[in-house]
Amino acid sequence: MKKYRVTSEFIDxxxxxxxxxxxxxxxxxxxxxxxxxxKGFIGGEINQQTAEKPKGKTKKGKxxxxx
Numbered sequence: 001m002k003k004y005r006v007t008s009e010f011i012d013x014x015x016x017x018x019x020x021x022x023x024x025x026x027x028x029x030x031x032x033x034x035x036x037x038x039k040g041f042i043g044g045e046i047n048q049q050t051a052e053k054p055k056g057k058t059k060k061g062k063x064x065x066x067x
Contacts, residue, residue: 002027002045
């Protein structure tokens with residue numbers, strides 16, 4: 001199932017589920033996605049890369065250099 005970020009709270013007319021702003025809406029129904037986007041309720045699709053925050057690299061400080 002594809003995931004979309006909720007940009008404006010709404011109650012899904014088909015399922016009667018409440019989606020607050022900032023939550024995730026999941027569906028494979030392209031027509032429903034288009035309808036919700038046109039009305040401003042959801043944004044673009046969330047993919048795995050944007051959903052997971054990359055971990056930062058650790059840097060050696062001056063005191064950690066090999067002598």
